[in-house]
Amino acid sequence: MIVLGGCITLAHQNIPYTTKKEQLSWGLSMSGYGWLGGGSLGGLPITVPAFYMRYGIADNVDIGFSFSGFPFIGATHIDLKTSFVKTESFAAAFSPGLSFAFLPVELGGTRNLGFVAPSMTLSFGSNIVYGGMRFQFIIATSEQKEEVCYYYYCQTTWNRTSFSFLLPYIFWGFTLGTGNFKFTPEFGLGLPLATTGTATIGTFIFSYTFGFSYIP
Secondary structure, eight states: OHHHHHHHOOOOOOOSSOOOBTOEEEEEEEEEEEEEETTEEEEEEEEEEEEEEEEEEETTEEEEEEEEEETTEEEEEEEEEEEEEEOSSOEEEEEEEEEEEEEEEEETTEEEEEEEEEEEEEEEEOSSEEEEEEEEEEEEEEEEEEEEEOSSOEEEEEEEEEEEEEEEEEEEEEOBOSSSEEEOOEEEEEOOOEEEETOOOSOEEEEEEEEEEEOO
8 A cells, every 4th residue: 555655645736737848846745645445444644745857859849857755655657748738728638657665774574675566547627627537557666564473583574575566546626826926735536456575455545735836
């Protein structure tokens, strides 16, 4: 679940409008995730700070970078967005991207967690409300703690495991406010469909982002 949170809470702003050519947009937010399984809340929401920026490299194309988490414990995302429809009232865009992270710490019996997650995102909507879908394929590896006890002592070993899964994900959000500074909440819901190794499927993942953005 740590991997899931790192992948889908990155605040790289999924609005379908690209940043204007040779202009820079950026934002700060608090992003979080949780999961639902077996008809009940499977884990308390985890919230982390996030930062993103986008730079316009053409009239309808920009490149984005985002980071969510803390120093040495976070995930990075990069993507290239193209608006193939762009009017004053409606836009649609697609953006291939890549998320990645390596966490050299021990968390809940897991350490040295790393993953890469290529993705494809389709977004559409106005400059006020938008939605879309993303498909991510997560490939991850980690070391799992195992403790074996004998008569008078216990021995701890770390076993390397790996897993992968496909995560389809829908999202919706808002770009609220006047002028260049906007309030940009975004929400999402995903469900792992395929898995190998020790990944868990059949658990809904939800995410949320509340932040402010500068959009020239």
